[in-house]
Amino acid sequence: xxxxxxxxxxxxxxxxxxxxxxxxxxxxxxxxxxxxxxxxxxxxxxxxxxxxxxxxxxxxxxxxxxxxxxxxxxxxxxxxxxxxxxxxxxxxxxxxxxxxxxxxxxxxxxxxxxxxxxxxxxxxxxxxxxxxxxxxxxxxxxxxxxxxxxxxxxxxxxxxxxxxxxxxxxxxxxxxxxxxxxxxxxxxxxxxxxxxxxxxxxxxxxxxxxxxxxxxxxxxxxxxxxxxxxxxxxxxxxxxxxxxxxxxxxxxxxxxxxxxxxxxxxxxxxxxxxxxxxxxxxxxxxxxxxxxxxxxxxxxxxxxxxxxxxxxxxxx
Amino acid sequence: xxxxxxxxxxxxxxxxxxxxxxxxxxxxxxxxxxxxxxxxxxxxxxxxxxxxxxxxxxxxxxxxxxxxxxxxxxxxxxxxxxxxxxxxxxxxxxxxxxxxxxxxxxxxxxxxxxxxxxxxxxxxxxxxxxxxxxxxxxxxxxxxxxxxxxxxxxxxxxxxxxxxxxxxxxxxxxxxxxxxxxxxxxxxxxxxxxxxxxxxxxxxxxxxxxxxxxxxxxxxxxxxxxxxxxxxxxxxxxxxxxxxxxxxxxxxxxxxxxxxxxxxxxxxxxxxxxxxxxxxxxxxxxxxxxxxxxxxxxxxxxxxxxxxxxxxxxxxxxxxxxxxxxxxxxxxxxxxxxxxxxxxxxxxxxxxxxxxxxxxxxxxxxxxxxxxxxxxxxxxxxxxxxxxxxxxxxxxxxxxxxxxxxxxxxxxxxxxxxxxxxxxxxxxxxxxxxxxxxxxxxxxxxxxxxxxxxxxxxxxxxxxxxxxxxxxxxxxxxxxxxxxxxxxxxxxxxxxxxxxxxxxxxxxxxxxxxxxxxxxxxxxxxxxxxxxxxxxxxxxxxxxxxxxxxxxxxxxxxxxxxxxxxxxxxxxxxxxxxxxxxxxxxxxxxxxxxxxxxxxxxxxxxxxxxxxxxxxxxxxxxxxxxxxxxxxxxxxxxxxxxxxxxxxxxxxxx
Numbered sequence: 013x014x015x016x017x018x019x020x021x022x023x024x025x026x027x028x029x030x031x032x033x034x035x036x037x038x039x040x041x042x043x044x045x046x047x048x049x050x051x052x053x054x055x056x057x058x059x060x061x062x063x064x065x066x067x068x069x070x071x072x073x074x075x076x077x078x079x080x081x082x083x084x085x086x087x088x089x090x091x092x093x094x095x096x097x098x099x100x101x102x103x104x105x106x107x108x109x110x111x112x113x114x115x116x117x118x119x120x121x122x123x124x125x126x127x128x129x130x131x132x133x134x135x136x137x138x139x140x141x142x143x144x145x146x147x148x149x150x151x152x153x154x155x156x157x158x159x160x161x162x163x164x165x166x167x168x169x170x171x172x173x174x175x176x177x178x179x180x181x182x183x184x185x186x187x188x189x190x191x192x193x194x195x196x197x198x199x200x201x202x203x204x205x206x207x208x209x210x211x212x213x214x215x216x217x218x219x220x221x222x223x224x225x226x227x228x229x230x231x232x233x234x235x236x237x238x239x240x241x242x243x244x245x246x247x248x249x250x251x252x253x254x255x256x257x258x259x260x261x262x263x264x265x266x267x268x269x270x271x272x273x274x275x276x277x278x279x280x281x282x283x284x285x286x287x288x289x290x291x292x293x294x295x296x297x298x299x300x301x302x303x304x305x306x307x308x309x310x311x312x313x314x315x316x317x318x319x320x321x322x323x324x325x326x327x328x
Numbered sequence: 329x330x331x332x333x334x335x336x337x338x339x340x341x342x343x344x345x346x347x348x349x350x351x352x353x354x355x356x357x358x359x360x361x362x363x364x365x366x367x368x369x370x371x372x373x374x375x376x377x378x379x380x381x382x383x384x385x386x387x388x389x390x391x392x393x394x395x396x397x398x399x400x401x402x403x404x405x406x407x408x409x410x411x412x413x414x415x416x417x418x419x420x421x422x423x424x425x426x427x428x429x430x431x432x433x434x435x436x437x438x439x440x441x442x443x444x445x446x447x448x449x450x451x452x453x454x455x456x457x458x459x460x461x462x463x464x465x466x467x468x469x470x471x472x473x474x475x476x477x478x479x480x481x482x483x484x485x486x487x488x489x490x491x492x493x494x495x496x497x498x499x500x501x502x503x504x505x506x507x508x509x510x511x512x513x514x515x516x517x518x519x520x521x522x523x524x525x526x527x528x529x530x531x532x533x534x535x536x537x538x539x540x541x542x543x544x545x546x547x548x549x550x551x552x553x554x555x556x557x558x559x560x561x562x563x564x565x566x567x568x569x570x571x572x573x574x575x576x577x578x579x580x581x582x583x584x585x586x587x588x589x590x591x592x593x594x595x596x597x598x599x600x601x602x603x604x605x606x607x608x609x610x611x612x613x614x615x616x617x618x619x620x621x622x623x624x625x626x627x628x629x630x631x632x633x634x635x636x637x638x639x640x641x642x643x644x645x646x647x648x649x650x651x652x653x654x655x656x657x658x659x660x661x662x663x664x665x666x667x668x669x670x671x672x673x674x675x676x677x678x679x680x681x682x683x684x685x686x687x688x689x690x691x692x693x694x695x696x697x698x699x700x701x702x703x704x705x706x707x708x709x710x711x712x713x714x715x716x717x718x719x720x721x722x723x724x725x726x727x728x729x730x731x732x733x734x735x736x737x738x739x740x741x742x743x744x745x746x747x748x749x750x751x752x753x754x755x756x757x758x759x760x761x762x763x764x765x766x767x768x769x770x771x772x773x774x775x776x777x778x779x780x781x782x783x784x785x786x787x788x789x790x791x792x793x794x795x796x797x798x799x800x801x802x803x804x805x806x807x808x809x810x811x812x813x814x815x816x817x818x819x820x821x822x823x824x825x826x827x828x829x830x831x832x833x834x835x836x837x838x839x840x841x842x843x844x845x846x847x848x849x850x851x852x853x854x855x856x857x858x859x860x861x862x863x864x865x866x867x868x869x870x871x872x873x874x875x876x877x878x879x880x881x882x883x884x885x886x887x888x889x890x891x892x893x894x895x896x897x898x899x900x901x902x903x904x905x906x907x908x909x910x911x912x913x914x915x916x917x918x919x920x921x922x923x924x925x926x927x928x929x930x931x932x933x934x935x936x937x938x939x940x941x942x943x944x945x946x947x948x949x950x951x952x953x954x955x956x957x958x959x960x961x962x963x964x965x966x967x968x969x970x971x972x973x974x975x976x977x978x979x980x981x982x
Binding site: 139 | 888
C-alpha cells in the first residue's frame with residue numbers, strides 16, 4: 013500500500029469536527045503494511061513447504077507465526093483505540109514558514125501507547141509515545157506558502173506498533189486552523205510620512221516632518237518626493253527625499269501608501285512596516301480597505317494588525 | 329548503553345539463535361563468513377561507522393554466491409537455498425538502512441527457523457525453536473521501539489513478545505488440529521542421499537553384530553487392548569528382509585520374488601500399530617501372517633516380505649493384524665523349491681557331508697531339522713558378538729572349528745545344512761522381541777534386537793520358523809540380547825540400560841518422545857480424520873473441519889478482543905479508598921451513607937446522630953475533601969490514612 017494514500021482511505025471525505033476526537037473502534041481502519049504483506053507471503057510459502065514435505069512442526073510453527081500476525085492486528089488496533097485527540101491552538105507563522113500543528117493525546121484508558129504519528133499528504137510527523145496515565149503530543153509540521161487561516165485538511169493518525177506488520181489509522185478533518193501572516197517584505201523601507209485622510213491635501217513638509225536625507229529612487233515613490241533638483245545636479249539618477257518623523261508623532265501605515273500596486277505586495281510591505289514599527293517601539297495605526305485599526309502600541313496591537321493583514325480580503 | 333548497538337544486537341542475536349541448529353550441516357567457511365559479517369556489523373553499530381562502499385558489498389555478495397554455488401552445485405533446493413539465505417542474511421547485516429531491511433532480515437530468520445524442521449523435529453529441537461521464535465518476535469517489537477528506550481531497557485521487548493506469542497498459540501493450536509491435512513507431496517521431493525540404517529538387504533558375517541551394538545530405535549509397536557494381554561516376547565519375530573540366495577559368503581535376495589503369499593491363518597489375529605522410524609530403506613516389518621495390510625504403496629511377496637515402493641524417509645505409522653499361528657505355502661511350487669535348495673557348487677565340504685549323512689539316516693524332514701538343532705545344542709557352541717574372522721570356508725570353520733558365533737552364523741549355517749540335506753530353507757532377518765514399556769504399554773524395538781533366523785519347508789506344514797540361536801542361547805529369545813551376551817561384551821548403552829535405577833527414567837523419556845511422535849509429528853491426514861471423527865463425524869469432512877476452524881478462530885479472536893479491549897475499572901485514588909473504608913466503618917456502626925449524599929452532608933448527619941464522634945467525623949471528612957479536591961498534598965493524604973485507621977466508631981453505648 014502506498015503510504016502516501018493513507019489519509020485517503022476511506023476516500024469519502026471525513027466530517028469536519030471541532031475536536032477533541034475520541035478514537036473509537038468504529039473509526040479505526042487497519043491494513044497490513046508492506047512488511048506485513050511480505051510476511052503473509054512468507055507464511056504462505058512455509059505452509060506450502062509444510063504440506064509438501066509433510067513436516068508437522070513446520071505446520072505448527074507456521075500457524076504460530078500466523079497467529080502472531082493475527083494477534084498483532086488486535087494489538088495494533090488496541091494501541092490507537094480509546095485515545096482522545098485534542099487539537100492545540102496553532103502558533104501563527106509568516107507565509108513561507110513552517111506551521112506546527114500539535115495534537116494533544118489523552119488516554120481514555122490508562123495503558124501506555126507507543127509509536128503514534130500523524131500522516132498527512134504533505135508529510136509525516138515524528139512518532140511519539142504516550143506513557144501510561146500521562147499526556148503526549150503528536151506533531152505535524154506543514155510549510156505554509158500563503159497568508160490566511162489554514163488548517164492541515166484531512167490527515168490520519170496512525171500506528172504500526174507493536175510488530176510493524178499492520179498499520180492502524182483513523183482519518184479525520186478537524187476545524188483546526190492556524191494564522192499565517194503575510195511574509196514581510198524583504199527590504200527595509202522608511203515608514204510612510206504621517207499622512208492625513210486625504211493624501212493630496214497633506215503638505216509634503218508637514219509639521220514636524222524634517223528632511224532626513226536622500227536615497228535612491230524606488231519604483232512607487234510618490235513623485236512629490238523626488239528630489240528634482242538633485243536630478244538636475246546628477247543628471248540621470250532619480251533620488252527620493254526622505255523625511256524622518258520625530259518620536260511620538262502618529263504613524264499610519266496605509267494600504268494606499270505602500271508604493272506598490274500588487275495587493276499581496278502591499279500586504280507584505282505593510283507587514284514589514286508593522287513589524288519594524290513594533291520593534292522600534294512606535295505606536296502606529298493600520299488602514300486597510302474596509303478596516304482601520306487606531307494608533308496603538310504593544311504586543312496585542314501587533315497581533316491584531318498582523319491578523320488583519322493575514323485575513324485581508326478573506327473574510328473573518 | 330549505545331542505542332545503535334542494542335538495536336543491532338536485536339537483529340544479530342535472534343538470527344544467530346536460528347542459525348545455530350543449521351550449523352552442523354553448513355560448510356565451515358559459510359559459518360565463519362556469517363560470524364565475521366555479524367561481528368563487523370556490531371562493531372560498525374558500536375562505532376557509528378558508515379557501511380562499506382557499494383563496490384565492496386557487491387564483491388562480498390558475489391563471492392558468497394560463488395562459494396555456495398561451488399559448494400552445493402546449486403543455489404536452490406533445500407540445502408543450497410538454506411546456505412544461500414544464511415550467507416545473504418550475513419551480508420545484509422552489513423547494510424541495514426531502515427525498517428524494511430530489519431523486517432526482511434527477521435523474515436529470513438523465520439524462514440530458516442521453519443526450514444530446520446526438515447532436518448530435525450525432535451522435542452528438544454521444538455523447544456529450542458520456540459525460544460528462537462520468542463527472540464524473533466521480540467526482535468520485531470524491538471525494531472519498532474525507539475533506540476533510546478531500547479538502550480534504557482535492552483530486554484524490554486521480551487515480555488510483550490512472550491505475551492503476544494502466548495496469545496498467538498491460542499490461534500495456532502486450533503489451526504494445527506483442524507487445518508485440512510493434505511496427503512502426499514505437491515511436487516517431487518528432491519532425492520536426498522540419506523545414510524541407511526537398520527537391517528540391510530544382505531547378510532554378510534558381522535553385519536548384524538554391528539547393528540546389535542547400536543541403541544538406535546527401529547520402531548515402536550503397540551498391541552490392541554483386549555486381545556489376550558501382553559504378547560509373549562518369544563513370539564515376537566518381526567519379519568524383515570527374507571534372504572534366498574547364498575554365494576558362499578553373503579546371504580541376499582538377488583532376484584525379485586514375484587507373486588502373493590498363500591497362507592492359511594489359524595486362531596484369532598493380534599492387532600497392533602507399528603511406528604517405524606525412517607531407515608531410508610524399503611522394508612516394512614510384520615509379525616506372522618498379516619490379516620489385512622494397511623493402505624500403503626507397498627508389496628507383500630509370497631515369502632511374506634513386505635516392501636514399500638519408496639524408501640521410508642519419514643516416520644511411518646501403520647496398523648495391521650497378525651496371525652501368529654499360520655500355515656504358509658502348503659505346496660511349494662517347483663521353482664521355489666529349486667531356489668530354496670540352491671547352494672554354490674563348491675565349498676564347505678564337511679558341512680555338506682554332515683548334512684548328507686543326516687539325509688540318509690533320517691526318515692522325515694522334521695528329523696533333519698531336529699538333528700541340526702541337536703548339533704547346535706550339544707556341541708559346545710558359544711554365543712558371542714566377537715567371533716573369529718571367517719575364513720575361506722565360513723560354514724565349515726564355524727561348525728567344526730571356532731564354534732563361536734552370532735545369530736547370523738547360526739541362521740546361515742542352519743540353512744546351509746538344510747539345503748545340503750535337501751530340505752528347502754531360507755534365512756529371514758528382522759527383529760526379535762524388544763523392550764516392553766509398562767508405562768506406555770508398547771514395545772520399543774532397537775537395533776540391538778536385530779536378529780536372523782531360518783525357515784524350513786516341511787511337507788504338509790509349509791514354511792516353519794526355526795531359530796537355531798534359540799538352541800544355543802535360549803536367553804536371547806527369552807530375555808533379550810542383554811541376557812544372552814556375556815557381560816563383558818555388552819555394548820556401552822546397553823550396559824547403562826541394564827542399570828536398574830535409570831531404566832524407568834529412560835522408559836519415561838521414551839514415552840514422552842513416543843507421544844510427541846504420535847500426536848505432534850505423526851499428526852497427518854489419517855490421524856486428523858480419526859481424531860475429528862471421534863469428536864464428531866461431521867468434523868471429519870472438509871466442510872466440517874473448515875467450519876469449526878472458522879468458528880474456533882472467531883471464538884479465540886473474540887475472547888482475546890474482549891480480554892484486550894475490556895475497560896478495566898478505574899483505580900480509585902488512595903484518598904477515596906481511605907474514605908470508603910471510613911464509610912464502611914460508620915455503616916457497621918449503623919450509619920449508612922446515602923447513594924446521593926455528599927461527604928459534607930453525610931458528615932453533618934452522622935455527627936448529629938453520634939455527637940461523640942462528631943469531631944472525628946468532621947476532621948476526617950475535611951481531610952478527605954482536602955486530599956481529594958484540594959491541591960494534592962502528601963501530608964493531608966497521610967493524615968487522612970492514619971485518622972481512618974484509628975477511627976473505631978463501635979456500637980453506640982447508650
